[in-house]
Structures are given as structure tokens and as C-alpha cells.
Amino acid sequence: MAKPIHGTLAENYLRSRGINCPLGESLRFHPSCWHPSGQKLPAMVALVEGAERLAIHRTYLRADGMGKAKTEPAKAMLGSVAGGAVRLSDGSDKLIVCEGIETGLSLLSGLVRGSVSVWAALSTSGMKALTLPANPALLTVATDGDEAGQQAGHALATRATALGWKVSLLPAPDGRDWNDILMMKGAAA
Secondary structure, three states: OOOEOOHEEEHHHHHOOOOOOOOOEEEEEEEEEEEEOOOEEEEEEEEEEOOOOOOEEEEEOOOOOOOOOOOOOOOOEOOOOOOOOOEEEOOOOEEEEEEHHHHHHHHHHHOOOOOOOEOOOHHHHHHHHOOOOOOOOOOEEEEOOOOHHHHHHHHHHHHHHHHOOEEEEEEEOOOOOOHHHHHHHHHOO
């Protein structure tokens, strides 16, 4: 059974990636989670909210928590995540949508300021299909620095603008994501 993330290998994994923000209830740890290969591995598990049915995202971890498991896939979905996201924070200023959990937590670890809601759409397909809240407000789309990420971000931004959202884009530098930037920032300190 999954338990709170605090004090677990999953927290160690995130902290090893330079992530220092508070970790919300949507993130949990399972010490022996089924992998599609039939193995049981430690995993960070995350609730996907807004999908049509219950869905879970799993990141399989090394036994020491210092990285992803050396198995394929290292990340997997359980259930249909279409339209949903892992909601990493709940703020009042604006909604920030990004691709990955680690990317969103990196943004919350000092790369953005203010009371923000950060949602991880989990993939470029997830970003394109994301169900936005009914009341349009401010939206920042934080894209990875690759062509697929930027195309997905532009697709979401175009759709959100048509729905009445005030949208800005926050693209990561070429070939990088926001966790790469956080790690470089930490190494430079």
C-alpha cells in the first residue's frame, strides 16, 4: 500500500534532483509496486486528477532512491490519464502547466514565485489533452526545451486562449527541462 512520501526513498529521489519545495499529498511512495515486467520495485506514485477514471502515475526507483530504476519503462501509467494531471500545488495567483512531475516540482523549488497552482500533464499528449478549469484566469505553459514539448505547449496555449485564458509561455532552453535548470542553478551556488 502506498504511504505518504515524507521520509521515503521517493523523497530521497526528489531531493537528489535538487527539489526542495514542500511535497503535497498527491505524491506517495510504494515500497513494492508492480512493474509491467512483473517485478516489484519501489516507486513514487502520483494521483492523476481530472481524468475520466482513476489513474496513477508511477516512477520506479533504484533501491537507494538516488535515481530511477534501471528498467524499462522507468515511468508508467495505470489507468487512462487523458485530460488529467498530477496537481502538485494549489495556489491563487495563476495555473502553471508543465510536462513532468520533476519539472513542476523544480518550478516550485525557487524557479517561480508567488502562490501558484502547478499541474504536471505527464506527457506531450497529456499537455495537449489537458482539461482546464472552467473559470479562465492566468495560465503559464512551462514547456520542455525540445520540439515535441514546445509543440504541445503551443497547442495547449492556443486552446486555452480560445477558452478565455490569459496565457504566457515559459520555454526551457534548448535540449533541457526545468529540472536541468534547477540542477545547474544548485551546482553554481
